[in-house]
Amino acid sequence: MDTLTRMRAFIDVVEAEGFSAAARKIGRSKALLSKYVRELEDELGALLLNRTTRQFSLTEAGHTYFKRASELVREIDSLAETVRESSGDVKGRIKLTAPRTFGDAAIGRSLVDFAKAHPDITLEIHLDDRFVDLVEEGFDLAIRITRLEDSSMIARRLSPFRIRICAAPELLERVGTPMQPSELARLPCIIDTNGRWLSNWPFRRNNGEMMSVSVSGPIEVNSPLATRAAAVAGLGFAPLPDFIAAPALASGELVSVLDESVPRDGGIYAVYPHRRYLPAKIRVFVDFLAQWFKEHERG
Structure with missing residues (x-):
């Protein structure tokens, strides 16, 4: 049995977080994977995994070996694939x-x-x-x-x-359409906590300088889809990725505002x-x- 096969078995076990899960994933028996890892440890003269009846954890040597072994196996596979590419396979x-x-x-x-x-x-x-x-x-x-x-x-x-600041037509009728980003500070906004902006939304001034507007509102949620739903319901202005906003903008459920002030990089x-x-x-x-x-x- 070659070292590379044992190395792959070890990597499979670590990535699957267990012998049983790795066996199911790659279609080999748990006993065989355990044998390969044990032989690898014997070959190295070092314990790579701390095993118990319910779980395992990587030893310090195991952490070091896993990182480097993963890189080596990827390099070997990449080289093989480069050769295969020349034959169209x-x-x-x-x-x-x-x-x-x-x-x-x-x-x-x-x-x-x-x-x-x-x-x-x-x-x-x-x-x-x-x-x-x-x-x-x-x-x-x-x-x-x-x-x-x-x-x-x-x-x-x-x-x-790009991000679009969106709002339902009914909300615009109720609170008005903001002409400057700073107006959002006094208007209801929906915070997508999944985004980098959180409650400090960046905008670009007319002179190109960046500014930040601190906003607040009735909902904070870690999902652009939920943010869009809240915006369609008229709960506030929402920052939405363009590909998330597109269907609601096309249907007229949402309107995009302050387009010239939102960064596009x-x-x-x-x-x-x-x-x-x-x-x-x-x-x-x-x-x-x-x-x-x-x-x-x-x-």
């Missing part, structure tokens, strides 16, 4: 993280369309609104909707992205770690998304 698994908002919105269809177009590539999609450490947690790439700031990653912009990005060999499956995936967004440009 692109397959494998992509471990992807994306915000729940992305998966729930119409643009989440891009992932379904990719899976349909590339049946030999399996997408393992984790929808999570937290900022995931790709290297530490073993992800191949992330979809991020933001102003990109992490220079340690490679990023490809898939689509422009955001984007939807595919982000992945720096690697010597970029896997062919990642290139195929990112190229597909870039083309998908080009064909589905939002107005």
